[in-house]
Amino acid sequence: MLKFQEVTHLQEFNINFGRLKLGKHEFQFKVDGEFFKEFEQDLIDKCNTTVDLIIDKTRLNLMKFSFKISGSADFPCDRCLEQKSYPLQGGFDVLVKLNEDEGANNDEIIFLSPDAYEYNVSELIYDFHILSIPFKKDCVHENHPTCLKIEELIEGGF
Numbered sequence: 744m745l746k747f748q749e750v751t752h753l754q755e756f757n758i759n760f761g762r763l764k765l766g767k768h769e770f771q772f773k774v775d776g777e778f779f780k781e782f783e784q785d786l787i788d789k790c791n792t793t794v795d796l797i798i799d800k801t802r803l804n805l806m807k808f809s810f811k812i813s814g815s816a817d818f819p820c821d822r823c824l825e826q827k828s829y830p831l832q833g834g835f836d837v838l839v840k841l842n843e844d845e846g847a848n849n850d851e852i853i854f855l856s857p858d859a860y861e862y863n864v865s866e867l868i869y870d871f872h873i874l875s876i877p878f879k880k881d882c883v884h885e886n887h888p889t890c891l892k893i894e895e896l897i898e899g900g901f
Contacts, residue, residue: 753863781865813831815829
């Protein structure tokens with residue numbers, strides 16, 4: 744579980760769902776490197792993404808949070824280790840249910856106390872960014888000289 748270094752900086756990610764009427768509600772967040780400094784991690788330093796969140800409140804005690812991440816982040820190339828910008832994109836859904844079974848959370852359902860009225864989505868946004876990191880990060884397709892040389896060595900069997 745991640746620990747917040749300074750919770751007050753993440754207040755903009757609080758969603759007061761208690762005031763939302765039934766139906767769909769849209770939120771948008773801009774995420775950059777400062778956001779990731781709030782978590783004890785070293786995977787993402789430079790980032791420029793937009794997170795679109797649609798909350799579909801179908802009942803007073805049930806909501807669907809749909810996150811869409813789009814933008815980019817800098818990572819070292821897997822071959823030449825030069826920092827490059829790579830796309831971060833993904834869509835993720837989570838159900839939020841107000842229920843007595845608070846401790847039964849899993850990857851798809853978050854259970855909150857029946858008297859809860861607010862939820863901070865920053866940790867979900869962090870997790871979804873991590874899940875959006877490209878598996879393969881190389882700059883061979885950009886004809887980067889060092890990457891091309893390494894590619895030749897790999898194909899030639901050293």
